[in-house]
Amino acid sequence: MRALSLSLRALLLAPIFLTACAAPLAHGPSKGLRLRHVVLYQNGLGYFERTGEMSSDKLALRFREREVDDVLKSVVVVEEGLGPNETPSTVSARLPRSGRGDSPEEPTELELVFSPRPSRPVSIAYAVPTAAWKATYRIILPTKEQKERRALLQAWALIDNIGDEDWNDVRVTLATGAPLSYSSDLRSPTMIERPELKGIYGPQGGAVGPVLAENVAGRDTDADGVPDREDACPNDRGTVHTDPKLAGCPSHVRLVSSELKILPQVLFDKGSDIVKPVSHPLLDEVAKVLLENPWITLVEIEGHTSTDETSPPDLATRRASAVRAALVKRGVPGMRLSIRSYGTDRPLDSNATEQGRAKNRRVAFNVADQVKREATNTTTGTTSPITTEALARMPEGAGRIDASSGSYRYQIANPVTLAKKSSALITLINRPMNGDDVLLYRPDPAAPQSATHPFRAAEIENKSDIGLQPGSVSIFSGGTFVGEGVIMRLLPGERSTIPYAVDNSTRVSQGRMSLDEPLRIVALARGVLRVTDRQRLVTTYEVEPGHNVPNTLVLRHPRTPGYEPLALPEGTEKNPDAYFIRVALTPQKPLKIVIEEARPVERQWFVLTADGERLALYLKGSALPEDTQKRMARIVELRRTLGAANDELNRLREKRQEAVERAVELRENVKAIEKTPQAEKLRKMLLERLESVTKTGDELAVKITQRSDDAAIARAELDDAVRDLVIEEDAKADREKP
Template sequence: MRAPSLSLRALLFAPLLLLSACTTPLAHGPSKGLRLRHVVLYQNGLGYFERTGEMSSDKLALRFREREVDDVLKSVVVVEEGLGPNETPSTVSAHLPRSGRGASPEEATELELVFSPRPSRPVSIAYAVPTAAWKATYRIILPTKEQKDRRALLQAWALIDNVGDEDWNDVRVTLATGAPLSYSSDLRSPTMIERPELKGIYGPQSGAVGPVLAENVAARDTDADGVPDGEDVCPNERGTVQTDPAHAGCPSHVRITASEIYILQQLHFDRSSDTLKPTAQPLLDEVAKVLLENPWITLIEIEGHTSTDEPNATDLSTRRASAVRAALVKRGVPSVRLSLRSYAADRPLDANTTEPGRAKNRRVAFNITQHVRREENNAPTRTTSPITTEALARVPEGAGRIDASSGSYRYEIANPVTLAKKSSALITLINRPMNGDDVLLYRPDPAAPQSSTHPFRAAEIENKSDIGLQPGSVSIFSGGTFVGEGVITRLLPGERSTIPYAIDDSTRVSQARISLDEPVRIVALARGVLRVTDRQRLVTTYDVEPGHNVPNTLVLRHPRTFGYEPVVLPEGTEKTPDAYLIRVALTPHKPTKIAIEEARPVERQWLVLTADGERLALYLKGSALPEGTQKRMARIVELRRALGAASDELGRLREKRQEATDRAVELRENVKAIEKTPQADKLRKMLLERLESVTKTGDELAVKITQRSDDAAIARAELDDAVRDLVIEEDAKAAGGNP
């Protein structure tokens, strides 16, 4: 007995499923007129299949693998074409045998569609099932130095697979870059859902130590966080790239550099406690995630810190670091990657003179102490071939139409595709010129150890078209031959990408960095404690020694230093969220130097009585104080200089007096040694004269020391009196600006 079916009006229907054994034999496959017409392949492994044709009977049997049936049941649609407004479509039921327990996922099963009455017009049947994802691969043919048209030729190819049991004969194929959500579900038995499962579109790169990704410059990124506005959930708030699309572009609590992990919301502890606060749990989750997603970091040092008012500081800071390590191990981080170090109160973040400052110092921090070492790929051997831009530009594009919507692209293949079952095909999607050139890229990468001293050869292309390029491998050709392979990340319209493909060992780049502190201004003064602002400068110099036959341009990537802002950058520098890109004109064998200066304000506290007078004068010079306060501070600087001069002179006088005292002791011992030797009278007389002179010098020095001690005491008293009642309050407006 068959259950009643839902009426089909014009388009979409929900089939009524009977989960019982079929009582009549089924045809193996669709009728000859209802054949495969259209296939849409997505890059996340889904395929949409559409069949059209006329029915030769009122029944249609479709054969699928057991693992495909549930996906067909939840997605199948039937369209009876050409119905008029007053015509009633056929009713449709779907019948299938119930799945047997233990059935193989590859076992064949059949779905029977029953039409009542048999349709007299063409019918379209469509469904979505998992299939092999299509992959993108690229070729870039770079222009030669002699070529006036500085444009590269970009070819995009698509590898498609027919993994089914049916040949594709003159099938219309569409390749889509989107990733429609899809979940594994069992509609025929009460089992738990295990989808979604996320897999990359590529397997391991054969023969590669690790992929060296392209350097992209985004065209539209309002908050400069590296996430395009079209994908940024927080477009006006600087954040980070997140694996979860729901948080893409939103701020993260953890940032990672080549040597440190920065926790933007610190792990703090209560006084004398090593217990992690509840607010630390999300931060620890994020730290663990960063470590697990970055296996190139082989050893992390967990630093324990305390404030000066906490007893047993060394033991307490060790226990704090141990608590954090235990929490990370619990989250899956191997303990061998975590070491402990106790700094007690030796490295304060803030002054220990106030409770807010001490609270900041009760913390745990992280340092990267070991990186993974990897082997480097050698640049490929060049061989002569007739590959030129002009020759390859004649290859026709396979994509007859390219549609872009909602951040994804659909490539409609121009000609029907014939592809035997269990086989693959490579189709040309794009073949067009783009702005591009051969450049050097200095960007040290862990996947290529030599890149720390030698720049990459790189293909730089600018996507000024309306076509988005998907991730894939890139084969680079130059001078009529293959010169290397790179990896392109997703490249949207308006973006520029610099794709490394080889190491240029004829060119050497060395860098040096120095740190300088400069006094800026006085922030506040109270009870003799002076708060000042310094400018901490980092000056990085790059020395470039170009080799032979180098490109005309070097793109130098200088990573931003956390907390610092640029002061001196070469003209034309491009800023990205995490680096500065500097373009340097090159001449073979002509060295060049690039200097980059960054700075940040640093606040410090000094006791005026012990501060350096000359440095105090520099702080005063950079401060905008009221006239009366300015004069009083000038007097304090004068007194501090006088006290410093007196203290310095006292030090020199005491040193000389000590020398005189030591010399007198030595002379007395010599005189005593020859006291009973008659023939040494002349020598004894000379030694006694010297002893008298040294003693006299010592007495004179003692008088000077007394006088200078009095001068220093008077200067100290005057300085103490001048400082005691002077208060300088912080100027909120000035404090908010950069020094």
């Protein structure tokens, strides 16, 4: 095919108007000039191709005012089947109306004039803005019992025909790339404007689109789905109820995971096996729960008695039989109910009081057998049809997937017929991928509970040769919908963990502390010591798994700028922002994960005032020449001696100060009673104490003088040892420091 020449002179004679490819052609092309191929991009561009034979030398195309400039800069006309020596027709464009004052949706025409009239089919192609196609996904997770951890991934595309003509057997291609495209006005006179300064005086890096509000549910202390403001029992997990007085309060019968819990008991009068009317509502509720949950295949009805009743085993049997009969009357199959007599063997309360004995005259319930709940439809008891095997048989819609320049083009296998102003959902991908159900601990402000409870997440690994585009993900597990997430762009070879629910049964708490460790001596000159410390951050995660958790927990530990990990659990993955730590989970078995990170910190110390013990640790971690090592060891010893002397001096001075203050107090007391004859005995005792305190003070003064001399000698020796010692920085050690 050779492109027809397009007359620029004709384009300049008058403004051109084209209207949407989706508008029905008012006149011009024959019925054979039809829409043949549509390429939709995810940035809102559409590429349209039409092909057919010309019935005259003129062709009128209708577009909308808002599309005119886009068609002008992209339209291509090709005459098909020309031989190497044949010349294509000359094409001129005529614009009979300006349309500049029209509405953006006003239809207008572009007339193409061919000279001579083409004798072969003609193809016309152009690009205009249209609705972007969107991706959405389904992930069917494997069950815990499946040995092969493979998930089924389905990718769907939502396409929109926003135009005014139907698409009849149109070949559709969906492209993930975002070709650069600009809005331009080719028809109006152009005034060249100078660039405008932006982003200097106002906020920089602001939002480029709407920032939506977060809708956060009200506080729900007992996590029963009923907000505290509406919960009549805010501290007890309950259920929704039409009666405000019962909203959020526990019902008589509850299903916790796979366990049936009956809160009250069926109580009987002394010696009686007649079910009292007060227990009828409870039996109604038990029957309703059993009928709605056929996975409970056998319930044991336990009969109990108190010690003051006659024939306890027989009476307990009759009570259990009466309750069984009442449930059968309410529609529960008898084969799902068994009875057992416990007599007085399992008292609920003490038999020493009438109140306790009344509680022991009862019938209780126990789930004796059940099938896997995941495999049963709770309404009919049949196996759910939503299985990985069934869904895997669905055909893929994309006949071919081409990858180039970082983008993908999905060529839909079958032609698409889509009515105007309507949408269609097309299956693009339907294939298994490595995937599993995991717990993901990654606190997110959009989900406040995630600070203490991990997410349930679908983890998939893209080992295919295609990239996945951003979109919503519906997650299925055990034959039912379990949550919804959002997938970001996932390239081949990448793995994504997609949160879809919060697991309230598992709790994670974390704590952090900072520690400093002396490492080594860097340099010493003029009594100033440069050292390197290791600053450690220790983060502890304590995990309390629930009773029905996945096999793996993925813990996202954010990187601390400047710090490097000392050790990470095996299998940890790294990215620039965080470490992803994978640990195996056992239901209801707590575990602790400790992450240690460190960074080197350089500090300066004056040797004369440095702590001797810390100085010894720096020396221990340093590789110094033997002579320097000995001299530094002497300095450490002198610094310890000086430190011990100063410490003792401080203690002695504190004691002497106490003695001086006590002596002053005693003198004041003696002075106060010296003219009181009857206090002579007390005065004598105080004088003796004053003498003893004064003597102690004098002795302490002597010790202070002696220790001051010792400290002065140690300081002089230390000063002399430090004065001429120089340690130069070791460049190699500096490179190897942690």
